Amino acid sequence: MALYNLTRTSIRGLVGGLCRPTITGLENVPSSGPFIVAxxxxxxxxxxxxxALLPRRVGFFAKAEYFTGTGLKGYAMKSFFEGVGSIPVQRDQQAASVAALRTLLDILEDGGGVGIYPEGTRSRDGLLYRGRTxxxxxxxxxxxxxVPVGLIGTENLQxxxxxxxxxxxxxxRVGAPLYFQKTGPEHALPARRQATDRVMDAIAELTGQERAESYNRNRPEG
Structure with missing residues (x-):
């Protein structure tokens, strides 16, 4: 926890000083209990x-290679990603796979927060692609x-x-939380699709991005 607090505080200070970001809606992050950032x-x-900027810890996936490097660089990279709360995932394991999702589910059942990109991978053209379920x-x-989150302008940073x-x-921008009735793992695909579309509508409202009707077919970054 000390490493997490130190890393997040350092990044927050650096980002605040160099980027002067506009941040709204932090009060929409639940103060306790599980939550999903989309x-x-x-x-x-x-x-x-x-x-770094949300008030509670959020676990996003990061490539397992970031946690297994050797030498000073490997140690620094592992410490950084552990410090921000990232979760290692194998390169050949899709973030939307059942095994990966169950890793996130375990964190939620422990009362934690997790992050997910419904588009699957980065948008290279600025469009908001159809969400995967x-x-x-x-x-x-x-x-x-x-909790829907909309980012604007981060593509210019790198x-x-x-x-x-x-x-x-x-x-x-952090939007108001969206609540869905808990059905457990046995639910119909149309219900999953409907929930996902509702999430994407909320993200689109926050970002103002033009919508794409298709899925993002870009390969994940290697």
């Missing part, structure tokens, strides 16, 4: 920013509220294909 995805930095599965199975970060203003 966010649009524009930049590699999105998870770190959400984890993993977020609906989590919401209906756990009964945890879904454009796709670039390794360097360019400080700049961005906006983080």
């Amino acid at each position: 966010c649009n995805h524009l930049s590699f930095l999105d998870s770190v920013l959400v984890q 993993g977020v609906g599965w989590l919401a209906l199975t756990s009964g945890a509220p879904v 454009p796709a294909g670039k390794k360097t970060v360019k400080p700049g203003h961005f906006t983080l």
